[in-house]
Amino acid sequence: xxxxxxxxxxxxxxxxxxxxxxxxxxxxxxxxxxxxxxxxxxxxxxxxxxxxxxxxxxxxxxxxxxxxxxxxxxxxxxxxxxxxxxxxxxxxxxxxxxxxxxxxxxxxxxxxxxxxxxxxxxxxxxxxxxxxxxxxxxxxxxxxxxxxxxxxxxxxxxxxxxxxxxxxxxxxxxxxxxxxxxxxxxxxxxxxxxxxxxxxxxxxxxxxxxxxxxxxxxxxxxxxxxxxxxxxxxxxxxxxxxxxxxxxxxxxxxxxxxxxxxxxxxxxxxxxxxxxxxxxxxxxxxxxxxxxxxxxx
Numbered sequence: 001x002x003x004x005x006x007x008x009x010x011x012x013x014x015x016x017x018x019x020x021x022x023x024x025x026x027x028x029x030x031x032x033x034x035x036x037x038x039x040x041x042x043x044x045x046x047x048x049x050x051x052x053x054x055x056x057x058x059x060x061x062x063x064x065x066x067x068x069x070x071x072x073x074x075x076x077x078x079x080x081x082x083x084x085x086x087x088x089x090x091x092x093x094x095x096x097x098x099x100x101x102x103x104x105x106x107x108x109x110x111x112x113x114x115x116x117x118x119x120x121x122x123x124x125x126x127x128x129x130x131x132x133x134x135x136x137x138x139x140x141x142x143x144x145x146x147x148x149x150x151x152x153x154x155x156x157x158x159x160x161x162x163x164x165x166x167x168x169x170x171x172x173x174x175x176x177x178x179x180x181x182x183x184x185x186x187x188x189x190x191x192x193x194x195x196x197x198x199x200x201x202x203x204x205x206x207x208x209x210x211x212x213x214x215x216x217x218x219x220x221x222x223x224x225x226x227x228x229x230x231x232x233x234x235x236x237x238x239x240x241x242x243x244x245x246x247x248x249x250x251x252x253x254x255x256x257x258x259x260x261x262x263x264x265x266x267x268x269x270x271x272x273x274x275x276x277x278x279x280x281x282x283x284x285x286x287x288x289x290x291x292x293x294x295x296x297x
Contacts, residue, residue, distance in 0.1 A: 042245065046246035047246045047250055050234075050247060050250050051250050056233050056254070058233065059230040059231070059232060059234070060254055062228055062230070063216070066154065066222065066227075066229060069155070070158055070215055073155025073156065074154075074158025075208070077156065077158075078158070078159045078160075078165065081159060082096075082167040085097060099160060100164065103159070108157050112224060115148075116144075116146065116153075119139075119144070122140055123140055126138070150222045161211060165204055169202075170197070172199075177195055178195065205269055205270055205273050210266075217259070230251055
């Protein structure tokens with residue numbers, strides 16, 4: 001009977017570069033924390049004074065309201081535009097494509113300014129018979145105030161981006177399922193509502209969450225038309241007390257807090273719609289890295 005070979009003396013692979021990178025990052029992080037805590041220019045007492053002040057909270061409330069309503073307009077408009085874009089009717093498809101081209105191809109600030117000054121083009125807006133008598137007429141400045149201009153600018157612009165997101169989600173569903181639904185006698189609307197959209201949500205939800213987080217920060221652009229939101233509120237405060245950096249930190253802290261909450265919510269929704277799908281292993285963590293390095297030494 002032949003002798004068994006001696007066991008191999010396996011030597012684990014060393015990764016000294018990883019430890020050097022960790023040490024460098026730790027030193028840089030310590031320097032950054034020390035600078036933030038000891039630099040008097042940050043004026044942390046001023047930050048604490050205004051973090052929960054009335055004007056800042058009022059601006060925060062308006063920011064949240066703008067974000068929610070603009071995303072509702074964007075999502076509903078995006079779904080309608082995506083359906084039009086995929087329609088076999090060439091007129092509907094080209095109208096949707098033209099809308100997306102215009103609103104994605106022009107700056108959002110320009111669109112906000114356009115809606116805010118719409119009365120320069122149309123002093124009055126009216127509804128009635130085409131080329132006939134007017135039935136209802138409105139003063140444009142009364143109908144489209146600052147808040148309405150913000151919603152139109154943010155919501156209609158977002159609809160163009162959401163249309164492409166929804167269109168990509170619908171296109172990700174296998175076409176054979178649509179054909180099978182048609183063979184069962186389901187209409188196009190029923191197939192879209194019961195078959196296509198529930199499966200497309202797995203593709204639509206992640207970028208929609210990203211768009212919502214982006215909308216929260218993009219809403220600060222309404223400062224160009226003077227609407228009172230979070231960034232506008234801190235600007236008005238530091239224009240009187242000249243505490244620019246502390247007030248900007250206040251706004252940044254609120255944006256960070258809200259985006260963190262939205263990111264957690266997005267994760268829950270993604271897991272809800274991703275049930276039953278095979279997912280890869282979780283991403284690397286610092287604790288796991290240190291444990292692996294210790295095991296190989």
